[in-house]
Amino acid sequence: MPPAGSLPIYAAIATVFAACITASIAFLGIIISKENKTSEFRQEWINELRNDISSFLATANIIRRFVSWGARNLSEEKKSGAITDFVAPKHAELSEVRHKIRLRLNPKEDDHIELIGSIESIVDLLMPGKPLGAAQGLYFDQFQAAVVASSQVILKEEWQRVKRGEPWFYRLKWSALTLVVLTLLAAVIVLIGQL
Numbered sequence: 001m002p003p004a005g006s007l008p009i010y011a012a013i014a015t016v017f018a019a020c021i022t023a024s025i026a027f028l029g030i031i032i033s034k035e036n037k038t039s040e041f042r043q044e045w046i047n048e049l050r051n052d053i054s055s056f057l058a059t060a061n062i063i064r065r066f067v068s069w070g071a072r073n074l075s076e077e078k079k080s081g082a083i084t085d086f087v088a089p090k091h092a093e094l095s096e097v098r099h100k101i102r103l104r105l106n107p108k109e110d111d112h113i114e115l116i117g118s119i120e121s122i123v124d125l126l127m128p129g130k131p132l133g134a135a136q137g138l139y140f141d142q143f144q145a146a147v148v149a150s151s152q153v154i155l156k157e158e159w160q161r162v163k164r165g166e167p168w169f170y171r172l173k174w175s176a177l178t179l180v181v182l183t184l185l186a187a188v189i190v191l192i193g194q195l
Contacts, residue, residue, distance in 0.1 A: 021183075028176055039162050046158050047106050052149045056119065057144060058096040063090050063126050064140055091128060098123055111157070115150035118143045 066086060098119055105112040121143040125136055 024176070024179070034139055040163050042158060045104065046155055046162070049101065049151070050155060052097050052104070053147065056094065056101060056122075059094045059097060060122050060126060060140075060144070063087060063094065064137070066090075067126070068099045068137070087128065091126070094123065094126070105154075108139055111153050115147060115154060118146035118150060122147065149175060 028076050101119060102116060105116060107113060107116065122140065125143070130136070
């Protein structure tokens with residue numbers, strides 16, 4: 001049994017200990033809330049990138065098919081009108097989506113650089129006035145496959161980051177857990193010492 005005069009000290013220590021636990025829980029709540037918001041933004045980024053890549057590839061395929069079809073089936077006179085009426089707006093759409101994708105990517109990460117390069121290669125193949133024969137069609141297919149493969153790697157990495165959490169949150173979570181366990185162990189040791 002503790003000495004009679006030490007009870008106020010234990011009460012003060014318990015009060016400070018309880019306040020520290022309350023403050024820690026509040027701090028962790030704020031951190032978790034921020035982490036959840038960051039994860040929401042990252043998930044939105046993933047979805048928007050996926051949609052933009054899909055739009056880019058769909059528009060590129062429309063241009064490719066129309067140009068190939070037009071080269072075989074339209075007279076030179078009709079080709080000019082078709083380019084003005086159909087292909088030019090599709091090129092503008094392709095350019096807009098291309099820039100959206102580029103703005104979402106980090107030009108310093110290898111996977112992102114690879115994706116940007118494949119996208120630029122497709123855009124180069126589809127430039128107005130360039131012939132789109134069988135050889136160019138094969139290149140197009142290769143670049144399209146590279147866009148899909150690169151984007152899948154990027155999207156998977158980002159999804160893993162969403163699941164795992166931001167690196168600083170991951171470290172903080174384990175540090176907080178360690179601190180709680182050590183605090184509980186210290187409390188148990190103090191209580192055992194009082195018996």
